[in-house]
Amino acid sequence: MPQHLEPMVIRHTCRVPAPAGPAGLARPVTPAGQGAATARQFDAALMSVGFKLSADLLEHLSRLAEEAVLDTAVRTLETVREMVGDHVQHNAYFVDFPANVPDTFDFWMRCIADALADDASHESVLCRLRTGVIDLLTLPSYGNYQHTYDEMLAAHDELIAAAGDRMTVLHLGAAPDDEITALYLALAGSTTPLGEDGLRDLGLLAAHCVDGPQPESIPxxxxxxxxxxxxxxxxxxxxxxxxxxxxxxxxxxxxxxxxxxxxxxxxxxxxxxxxxxxxxxxxxxxxxxxxxxxxxxxxxxxxxxxxxxxxxxxxxxxxxxxxxxxxxxxxxxxSFDSRIEELLGANDVTGAARLLTAAPGKLFRSLDRLLRACRTQDERDAVVAAAEQVAPQVSGRVLLSVREHFHNRTQETVGRRAFVNRLGRAWVTTDTRPPVPSPERKRLIAALDAETRRRLPEPGHLLIDTDILDVALPLSGKATSAGLGVLPRGSLSPVDGELLRFFVHWKQAGRTTDFDLSALMLDASYETVCWLSYTALTEVEGEHSGDITDAPDGASEFINLRLDAVRGTFIVPQVNIFSGEGFEEVEESFFGFMLRDAEQQGRPFEARTVRMKSELRGLGRVALPLAFLRGHDGRWRAKWLHLYLKGNPNSNQVEGNRVSVATLVRGIVERDHLTVRYLTDLMGGSATATTLWDGVTVPDGPVTYIGLERPEGLHPDSRIVTPGNLRDLIPA
CATH class of the missing domain: 1.25.40 (Serine Threonine Protein Phosphatase 5, Tetratricopeptide repeat)
Incomplete structure (x- = not known):
């Protein structure tokens, strides 16, 4: 297997292909287990960045030659460190952040005083002060690291390990070529669209697998x-x-x-x-x-x-x-569409519905419009009957998308309409459509549920991790960034920790580029409570690590929040491009968040506390990866957005876009997305048993496991569904 494909398997599946030697021959197995010590060292190195070897993988590596284990360790560590964002040096402007972050105004005054004390900048700064306006970017000490990365490390204690630290298990894979083929077939045969990263990976896999097995269909x-x-x-x-x-x-x-x-x-x-x-x-x-x-x-x-x-x-x-x-x-x-428009123009809704049965997917996408165009009950009955007739011919993704649509087309949802295009660009407008008649809406939902239930496979013993139940079904992978712990738009996931810390890292490609990390706090009515940014370094809620305005070698910014101190109901982190290259132009850019207990210390960035890291590669000048919601029980949960705002060409700030951000967040938060819970409820009716996983015990026999991470010890004949292959739940 080409070595550039192995990291792809690890990223997509959290499996390490069984190590192979030259010419595809297995490396020699040593009876004395010469690789055992190296395998344990490998496991310890992985744990320092929040990963570990499964028991099967550790045992397999322990039986290999030491050289084979070392080769695997080097490649795998490089891959997982990049997955979590630990492949770069994360420095902070304030050396001991989050401690001793100054008041914003005091910090600016200190930068001015430093500039006046500097002979090289004294006169120019004095001239600007006489005008009553000073540009922070002209001050020598503003926006640039004032210490080295090693000096920053020396200012922080070691991270205290905690039970809540992330630990992602790497499992033993099949032979390298088998893993590559399986990943290719999974991506090529996906029933939902792949994102940009998925298409790029598929291109590499397709070139390697062109002479091998092919999927039965490419939908x-x-x-x-x-x-x-x-x-x-x-x-x-x-x-x-x-x-x-x-x-x-x-x-x-x-x-x-x-x-x-x-x-x-x-x-x-x-x-x-x-x-x-x-x-x-x-x-x-x-x-x-x-x-x-x-x-x-x-x-x-x-x-x-x-x-x-x-x-x-x-x-x-x-x-x-x-x-x-x-x-x-x-x-x-x-065109087919022109014939449909002609019939609708003549108010022949029944004729249009009859013609659309020749294109079942198009009929389902037109149901809302057809029902709104109906003038009589007979016409409404004809439209619904046409949908029921062709439902078995419609793709599973369209069935579920239409099911989600009609679930949200109630009288209560009339008023606002949120749009998100394939690039993640979003906007909200007034919804002037009348509601869909309730009897027809309920009849369609029942038909969609019945057809979906018919297509779902017999799950046998269903084993469910409850944390995945509120994850949205991946009806489209477009505009969803690749990364660790990333979930589809609309998903809800629990946030368990006392300290929440965001981070952004970017490295400019050719010109000075300034990204600004900010966090907006909103109340239950989506009104602004406060924010943290380079213009507000400290608040009751937490601290900002300081503004970096140039990133030729890469730069990072952080926001630290004490969740029990947050005023309001929503936390909306965002990345604003103040100047320079866009998200798709920079050499590298990614966002993520960490969770820690209050007593944990450590550096500003600690890999094993990272819960999510995603690439920033959208079109727009403001990125909204996700929001955090406080529930009625006081617990926080993450709501995944994957949105980009067009923003301004330059000088984007949280202060300037807080109204539009609040409107968009409201549009996504208040929409009910179809989740894994919907499908598991349908599957439960035909399951031989349904068990909620306790995080420890697994059944002896084969199961259909659905959860955020694959447990160890599952029967080898089990069907396993995690976020990495969640699209497999979508029926064909």
Missing amino acids: MRETRAVVNLARLHAGADLLLDTVTDVLRLACALSDGDVTLVEPTRFRSLSRPTRRALLAGLDSTVAAVPARLADVTAHREAFKRLGERLHPHEYPRWPHAADVFAVARGEKEAR
Whole structure:
């Protein structure tokens, strides 16, 4: 197995592929267990960053040669340290943060005094003071570390280990090639869209696995484009069933947007590539001529692609030429959507519903509109009957998405409507739609529940970790960042600890870049209570670590909160780009949070206290990874947002966006997301037994385990579902 693929397996599955030697041969097993001591040292090193070896993995490594264990340890430690954000040095502006953080105004005055005492800056600062305005960025001691990383380490005591520290178990995997193949099949066959990181990983896996086993189906179009790109480069047959599949592949060839949301500037293509794309178009249309109607939805993109493919040079593929004739308007291919719009324009809702049964997914996505367009009970009955008729033909993801939609379409939810696009950009607007009639809404929900229950597999003995029940189903992986402990948007997860600490790290690629970590506290009415940022270094709730304004070698900022001192109901951490490169331009940027007990000391960043670390790679100048909610019982929980605000080109501050942030948070918090609890309730009816896991005991026989982390000691024939493969719960 190529070594660059091994970290991918660990990141996605928390399994370490069984070590292999040269030419794929297993390393020699030593009867005396020469690797045992090295394996124990490896386990101790892992525990220092919040990971540990499972009993099976420790036993397996102990029976290998010392050199084999050492090779595995070096690679694995590097991977897990990056997973948790411990691969960089996290310094803080205030050397002994969170202790001795000064009052904001006093700190600014000290920076001015230092500048006046410096001969090099004295005159310029004095001139600015005479105008009554001073720019903090012009003060020599502001925004730059005043001490080394080693000096910061010396100022802090060792972290006191606590029972609540995170401990992520790494399990023994199968042979390396088997692990790679299994991961490829899981990603390629996913029933929900993959995020940007998942698509990137899939591309590497597809290139490696192009000659091996393939999934029975590839439901997601973007996923198919990535697989087809690897197959094209390898000279394998393409997997195509629509003309849009070819367009997505062309976008992938040009490093463009395979989702077709953003326009792609197509590159010049080699003659063999042009032939492959044109042949694919020709065979697709020849098989089903009606597929030409799909061209109109992306007419401009097909026009630009035609300029690169030169279809007139290949008369042997006339159906491919028809595609571009339709795009140019020289050939008519009436779209399915236009026929629907014509019927609705004539107020023929029943006819539109009848026609839409030929496209079940489109019918389900149109149900809300159709029901609102109905004028009689007969029309409403016809729409619901059409949905019930085609429900078995609709993908599981669409079933669940529509179920969640109608659950939230009650009279109580009328008034506000939140939108989140594929890039994580969000906005809220007034909802002017009338509510869906209650009888039809309830009838549809019952039909959706019945169809979902029918598709779910027999779970046998169902073993459930209750902490996963409020995790939202991953109906889309888009705009969900990769990382450790990251959950789908809308998920709720418990927060158990006395100190909550956020962190952001970034490293600029080419120009001065200033990220600002802030935390906004809101009351139950979403009104501002206070905030912590570089303009408010201290509050009753906690401390800010100080502003860093330049990151050529990387920089970190922290916010420390005492949860029992927080005033209000919501804590909303955010990362504002004050100046410089965006989240997608910097060399590296990530956000996370840690939890500690009050008596724990340690450095500002301690890997084994990190509960979540995610990449910051969205389009926008303000990132909102998650929010924290205080429940009626006084306990805190995290609500996952994965949102990006457009913000301003420069000078974004928590003070300037607190109203829009509060509005967005309210839109997500007050929406009921479909969670794992919904599916486990449906599965429970056919389970032979349902057990809530106590965190210690596991049954002797095979189980279907659903939880945040895989327990040790499960029967080898068990089916295991954790956040890493939560998409497997979505029925096909």
